[in-house]
Amino acid sequence: xxxxxxxxxxGTTEAVNDQPLSSGAQGKIYQTADKTGVVKIYTSGxxxxxxxxxxxxxxxxxxxxxxxxxxxxxFTWPEKITVAPAFGYRMRFAGSLKTMxxxxxxxxxxxxxxxxxxxFLGRMAVAIKLASAVQRMSSTGICYxxxxxxxxxVEPFEGKMTLIDCDSVTVPxxxxxxxxxxxxxxxxxxxSWGAKTQRIVPTVRSDRHSLATxxxxxxxxxxxxxxxxxxxxxxxxxxxxxxxxxxxLYIEDPTDGSNRSPTQTIFARSxxxxxEDLFTAAFVKGLxxxxxxxxxxxxxxxxxxxxxxxxxxxxxxxxxxxxVALRSGGVVCPVCRTRxxxxxxxxxxxxxxxxxxxxxxxNELVKPDSTDNHHIxxxxxxxxxxxxxxxxxxxxxxxxxxxxxxxRQAEFEYNQSNGMWALRNIHLPDLRYRxxxxxxxxxxxxxxxxLQDKLVLQFGQxxxxxxxxxxxxxx
Ligand SMILES: [Zn+2]
Numbered sequence: 186x187x188x189x190x191x192x193x194x195x196g197t198t199e200a201v202n203d204q205p206l207s208s209g210a211q212g213k214i215y216q217t218a219d220k221t222g223v224v225k226i227y228t229s230g231x232x233x234x235x236x237x238x239x240x241x242x243x244x245x246x247x248x249x250x251x252x253x254x255x256x257x258x259x260f261t262w263p264e265k266i267t268v269a270p271a272f273g274y275r276m277r278f279a280g281s282l283k284t285m286x287x288x289x290x291x292x293x294x295x296x297x298x299x300x301x302x303x304x305f306l307g308r309m310a311v312a313i314k315l316a317s318a319v320q321r322m323s324s325t326g327i328c329y330x331x332x333x334x335x336x337x338x339v340e341p342f343e344g345k346m347t348l349i350d351c352d353s354v355t356v357p358x359x360x361x362x363x364x365x366x367x368x369x370x371x372x373x374x375x376x377s378w379g380a381k382t383q384r385i386v387p388t389v390r391s392d393r394h395s396l397a398t399x400x401x402x403x404x405x406x407x408x409x410x411x412x413x414x415x416x417x418x419x420x421x422x423x424x425x426x427x428x429x430x431x432x433x434l435y436i437e438d439p440t441d442g443s444n445r446s447p448t449q450t451i452f453a454r455s456x457x458x459x460x461e462d463l464f465t466a467a468f469v470k471g472l473x474x475x476x477x478x479x480x481x482x483x484x485x486x487x488x489x490x491x492x493x494x495x496x497x498x499x500x501x502x503x504x505x506x507x508x509v510a511l512r513s514g515g516v517v518c519p520v521c522r523t524r525x526x527x528x529x530x531x532x533x534x535x536x537x538x539x540x541x542x543x544x545x546x547x548n549e550l551v552k553p554d555s556t557d558n559h560h561i562x563x564x565x566x567x568x569x570x571x572x573x574x575x576x577x578x579x580x581x582x583x584x585x586x587x588x589x590x591x592x593r594q595a596e597f598e599y600n601q602s603n604g605m606w607a608l609r610n611i612h613l614p615d616l617r618y619r620x621x622x623x624x625x626x627x628x629x630x631x632x633x634x635x636l637q638d639k640l641v642l643q644f645g646q647x648x649x650x651x652x653x654x655x656x657x658x659x660x
């Protein structure tokens with residue numbers, strides 16, 4: 186394999202391998218000789234003035250990674266324009282990541298080596314990053330209309346994710362849409378049949394439908410609108426138009442069961458109430474009403490909360506390897522129906538402070554099946570972080586001024602011989618628990634506190650820190 190020299194618009198040059206990594210209708214992708222980047226070279230005619238201006242604006246003005254390197258791994262954003270041998274642009278190489286479809290469709294998933302298949306915890310990490318990437322773009326008005334399983338590259342073991350084909354983004358009234366999306370993910374209002382009466386353009390609101398659909402597919406393995414209902418038995422194209430467009434109906438619609446999927450074995454409720462509610466919001470209330478669709482930020486928060494409740498599956502053969510521990514219905518893996526070996530698990534409910542009242546005024550009422558209280562399910566080695574112990578701290582990276590503190594504050598411990606749970610204080614100088622007489626007792630740094638059912642903890646000074654109630658749930 187030889188090399189070929191690419192010349193960029195800024196006057197610099199770079200060597201790429203002359204055998205393309207891939208070729209498509211628009212052009213070919215070449216890897217740089219140093220393997221850090223790839224260069225997309227359009228087929229002839231691809232570099233008209235309009236596209237050149239479009240890509241240059243993406244690089245100069247709309248680049249979500251430009252002023253904040255944190256976001257670099259989330260995107261393969263255009264970096265610089267090529268002028269020779271033809272028009273194109275350079276971007277970061279996504280490494281060994283694979284497109285999402287390799288993990289979604291059983292045929293390709295079953296063909297992967299065991300160590301490549303990832304686990305559910307990693308899928309959740311990927312989902313958080315995907316929602317964060319969409320949030321990052323939508324916060325600056327950018328739409329990514331072609332969100333699909335082919336444009337998201339992932340590694341579901343360590344939980345890596347990067348968006349590719351970022352040149353198809355659009356900004357309403359500023360950067361025109363080149364594509365309206367991939368059929369399965371296109372929002373119902375963007376579908377048309379026959380003669381078009383008006384030009385419909387993707388928006389951040391139609392992106393929200395694509396995001397919800399992709400998350401459902403990624404976490405549950407099914408398309409949320411493809412159930413048993415057939416709208417047109419003679420014309421499959423027209424049937425698709427109806428079931429994804431004007432007649433779209435959620436396969437888990439709570440009141441209309443006519444579009445259930447006969448192959449569904451894992452349901453949204455197995456992800457917990459936070460995510461179940463958002464999927465219902467996206468595919469019932471928001472399905473035909475774009476204004477009512479959950480925003481990417483709501484997905485980020487629900488996914489991060491759910492992450493705190495994922496525990497390993499006790500069955501070594503289970504391909505999910507981990508699952509969301511739910512209080513209602515028993516703690517059981519939804520894939521293989523295995524229960525954890527521990528007899529009880531600690532559910533730690535974070536109690537918010539009633540702002541404006543006295544420092545000791547926390548809302549200690551726990552509603553186990555509501556999404557009001559965030560809760561964490563204890564597992565040996567699971568840590569509590571600042572966002573669990575201090576009110577108002579974020580688990581998510583928002584910007585350079587809001588960086589989550591990843592220092593472990595406390596850690597769960599399990600004694601296998603007596604089945605007792607404890608919380609080890611690593612970094613909380615004011616950790617206390619309330620004794621039977623209602624008095625607060627200190628838990629020193631470096632010591633462990635046995636977790637009893639109904640125990641109340643205070644993670645630090647009120648009102649800045651959470652109070653928490655432990656509930657030992659029999660599994
Ligand atoms: Zn399992």
